[in-house]
Amino acid sequence: MALTWFRSNGLLEDVGDLVVLVSVPFLVVISALALFGFTTLAALASIILVFVVLPVTLLSGDSVLSSNAESVSDPVSELRERYVAGELSEDEFERAIDRHLSTPDRDDVSKPDWNRQLDERTKAMESDRDRVLDDERR
Structure with missing residues (x-):
C-alpha cells in the first residue's frame, strides 16, 4: 500500500529510491539513540542497517518494486x-x-x-x- 502511494506520486522509481526510503528511518533512530547517550544501541542499529537491511533491500528491491507495479492495474x-x-x-x-x-x-x-x-x-x-x-x- 505504501509502495503504491510512493510510486504513484513519482517518489519511488528504482532500487536507489527504495534504499533511501528504508535508510532514513534507521538514520533517525540511530541519531536519536546517539543523541540521548545510547551509543552502544546506536552502533548496533548502524551495524544492522549496513550489514542486514541495506543488502536485503538491494538484493530484493527489484522484485518488490516489479511485483508491486504488476499488482496495480489500470x-x-x-x-x-x-x-x-x-x-x-x-x-x-x-x-x-x-x-x-x-x-x-x-x-x-x-x-x-x-x-x-x-x-x-x-x-x-x-x-x-x-x-x-x-x-x-x-
Whole structure:
C-alpha cells in the first residue's frame, strides 16, 4: 500500500529510491539513540542497517518494486482491452467507463488537479472508443 502511494506520486522509481526510503528511518533512530547517550544501541542499529537491511533491500528491491507495479492495474485499460476483444458491448463499455470515471480513486481525490486528470482520461477514452468504432465500421 505504501509502495503504491510512493510510486504513484513519482517518489519511488528504482532500487536507489527504495534504499533511501528504508535508510532514513534507521538514520533517525540511530541519531536519536546517539543523541540521548545510547551509543552502544546506536552502533548496533548502524551495524544492522549496513550489514542486514541495506543488502536485503538491494538484493530484493527489484522484485518488490516489479511485483508491486504488476499488482496495480489500470481499470480503464482493462475495460478497453475487454471492449476491443468483444467481451463488452458498446453500451456496457460506456456504462463501465462512466461508472469508473464518476468514482474517483482515493489517490486522485487528494490531488489538486483531479478535475484536469478526469477530463484527460475522459477525452482519451472517448477518442479510443471512437477509433475502435471507426475500425469496426470499416
